[in-house]
Amino acid sequence: MSLFLETGYTSLNKKDEELCGDKVETIIKDDQITLVLADGLGSGVKANILATLTSKILCTLIANQVSIDECIETIIQSLPVCKVRKVAYSTFSIIHINDQGHGYLFEFDNPQAIYIHHGSCKDLNRESLNILNKVVYKSELNLSVNDHLLIMSDGAIHAGVGSTLNFGWQRDDIKKYIENSDIDTASARALAWFVAKACHDLYMGIPGDDTTIAAIKVKRIEKVDLLVGPPVDKDNDNYYVARFLNNDGKKIVCGGTSSQIVARYLNKEVKTLFDYPDKDVPPIGHIEGIDLTTEGVLTLKRLLELSKRYLSISDLNDKRFKAKDGASLLADMLFEKATHITFYVGQSINIAHQNLPIDISMKIKLVESLANDLRQMGKRIVVNYD
C-alpha cells in the first residue's frame, strides 16, 4: 500500500532576534524525504549562518545517499570557526525516510526525538556511532500509518527555565503533554505548532532561546476532488460534472452555479441554511452525495488567508480548524486531511459578477494561489481548467 509523508515545523525566535538560530531544511526526492533540523551555536546572525550551512549541506548530501561519515567530515571542514568561542558548532537531527515509513534518524546533540505511536510517546532505540570523535546516534525508523516523529532544538526543553519552571520543560513533560492531548490525530504541522505554542507560553511570550519543533507523519492517501466554477462550454456541463464525480476522491463543490449544476446532474436539491458561524463567510450548502458544498469566491478568499497562516512557521494561531464556516471546513479537509487534490476549475464568466470584486479573474487568481500554497504544504496537486 502506498502511503504519504507529511512534514511541518514551527520556530520561535529568541527574544529581540530577527533571525532564528535554528534551521529546518527538507528535500523530497522520489519516494524519500530528508528533513534536517540544525541549531547553530549562539544566536542571531552567527547561529543562523551555522544552522543554515549545516542543514543545507546535510540535507543535500543525505538526500543523495552520501554516508553519514562523509557528511560529518564535510560539516567539520566547512563550518566557519567562531572568533569568540574558537569552535565551529551546530547540532542536528536528520530524518531520512521513504513513503513506507522506513528509514533512519541521526542525532547529534539535539534533544532526543519523540516517536508517537497510537497516541503514546516512545523513545527509539539508539545506536551510538563515533565519527571523527563526535558521538552521533543512529536509530532505525519503521513508522506505521498515523505515526509521528517529533524532533526539536534545545529551546524546547529549556522553555520556562528559571521563570515558570525550575528546570525547563523536561522531555518527559513534553511527552506527557502530547499524550494528554488528541494532537496525535492532527497533521505533522499541527503537532509541531502544538508543542511550539506550549514552549512559547512557558517562555511567557519571550523565548530565552531559539526554539524549533519539527514533525513528520505517515499518512494514508486521502484524495479530494474540488469543483469550482461552471465550465465555459455550457452544453457540456454534464460531461464535466461526470468527470469530476467519477474521480475517486472526496467531493467538494465551491460556488452557487457550480452546486446547482452538480445537484441537477445528481437529481438532488441544493439545500442551504442561514447559519453564519462567521459573518464574512456566506453559509454553506448541502447536496446529498457531496461531502462539502460552499459559496465560491468569498469563501475561497478567506481560505487563502487561512492557508497563509497555516503555512507560516512563526504564526502561533491554532493550525487545526474547528470553526464551522465554509472556509474553515474547507481548510480542515484540504490542509489538515487531504494528501492529493484535483481541482476542476470552470472558467465561465458570470456576467452579473463583472462589476463586483468577485469576477472570474479574481476566482482564477485565488485558485492559482491556493494551489501553490497547497503544493508548499507538500500536497500533490492537479489543476484542470474547463
Added chain:
Amino acid sequence: MMKITVCIGSACHLKGSREIVERLQALIIKQNIADHIELKGTFCLGNCAKEGVSIMIDDQYFNVSKENIEHFFNEEVLIRLKAQ
C-alpha cells in the same frame, strides 16, 4: 405555507443578504407568523445584476435592500399572507 427564499450567493452576500435574513427573521417573530412562513436560503438566483438582494416569495422575484426591507415585508409578505 408561504415560502420565502433569500439568495445567499456571492453577490447577494456582498449586498448584505445576511442582514436581510436577520431582519426578516426578527420581523417574522415580531408578527408571530413563524408557523405560516418557511424562510430558507439558496445559492445564486441569477439576478445578481439587479440592485439589492434577490428574494423569492413562492415563485415570484423581488429585489430588496436594507432600506426597503420593512416596506417589502409589510406590502408583499403580510398582505399576501392575509389574502391566503
